[in-house]
Amino acid sequence: MRAILVVLSIVAMPSAMPGQQRWARQVQERAQRAIDAVATSSPRAVVKRSGMLNTDEAASFQTTLVQGTPYAILGVCDDDCSRLQLTLLSPSGSDIAKERNSESFPTLRFTAATTAVYGIRVVMEACRWNPCWYAIAVVPLRKTPS
């Protein structure tokens, strides 16, 4: 696969997009359902990003993860997308974890060893009707009692 890295300054998910509302709404709803399904420690700390990509294109963004906090990183995409890849990158840019087996709903779980700015890369591996809308949510989870 020849991924084209498109470094986008991804804006926060808008409440309503002019045109193409159907697909934007679809991924917003899916992202919200996914967030609701995991036990978040603080709903307000959830980081959401969304955008659209053509097949084989990629987008990256950065987010700060706090030491010792477990996180779920969720990816969703619209009906025309059949494979979405999610990669967590270290502050130095190397891969920490990659999820490409869950087709259109990749999920990563990660507990940061140090507080730092981590990268998240999303690759649209298969989109039947380009572009495909996607949304990523970084959800802090409740710490399990040890």
Added chain:
Amino acid sequence: MDSFLWTLRATEQPVASLKRWGAVGLTACLVLALAYLPPRGAESSGKSPFVGQSLWGTPARQYAQALADEWRKVDATVRLLEDRQRVRRDSLRASPTIVFRGATLPPNSVHNVETVIDSVWRDLGLGETKVRVTLVIELQRPYGSADTPTPLQDRVAYLAPDSTHRTTCLAYLPAGPYWTLVILGKREARHEGFGRFVQWLEAGLGPCAFYAAYGTPGRSVESWLAARHWDVGLYLGSHGIAGERFSSLDLMGNPSSPWYWDGVYSFPPATVACLAGRPSGCRAAVLAGAGEERTIPSPNVVVVERRWWRVQHLLPGERYLGDVARTVGRERFLDFWTSAQPVDTALAAVLKRPVGEWTADWERGFVRPIRLGPMPPLGAAVIALAIALLVLAVVAATASRRQVR
């Protein structure tokens, strides 16, 4: 005897002056030279001097025209980019947003055009689409000052979606004097044939209609289409591009006219072979540009040539992909459109037939296969045969009467 014959000799006529005839001959040569030789400074087209050739301008004129043409393309690109930034969408409308340039229109004229484009959109089977289309209609304006070249007013241009605007395709459609008057309500459009406003708008959507219907193509298809200036994807509709059955083949003229054959043989050999119904030629004509891996420029502007039908690789190529899509259905066409495989593999897979064979059949739907090679007219052949038979008969008769003594 000699003196007798001398008296029978006709009286000698005075001979006209040779100088006068020489002067007449030279004047005729000069007139012919003035009529046929290119003007001073013009370049020969490189063709044989025995073949008629059109006059070329002086190098300075050619340079100025090339520069003006380049300026028009850049100017059109800048205008398209500006329009893309400025355009405000009506989120309730699924059909294309229309922007008029060159004149301020009364509200009822705008409404009329929007009504027509809505019906075009429905006719194409389109509703809410991932890639939205904006149609910029340039109304005819008076020619500008001599300081700058006249802006692009006779060529259609498209700004394809790119990484900064993934969901917008802009079509720039110069209205020209006729459609400007129709849009302004100063003239009634003809309701048949070439004069149908609805077909003009439908054809004007060009590649943007494909972007709207099937989204952004995969890299191999996009590269293939860019290499051939979208000549197989200029028209998504099922009617003719400018009339019910009107296609680029009709622009070639009548097959009985001599310029039809001049036109046919001006196309690449594969295109001519396809017109003759040869699958190998059709395959080569369809896959022209498919082997090139080209980088898609950004901004990705497609400027349609002034005489676009003269540079097609396939006739009537403008509707080829539209016909493929109608034949195989939306789902299978999307398989081709977004495929990562080479174009020939992906196209053959969705057609379920070799590309050349399918295309040769498709071609036969528009034109009876032409006969290639020299073919004398029937009348000339009959006369030539008759002369040959007459000569043979005379020779045979003469030979039969000859006697050796």
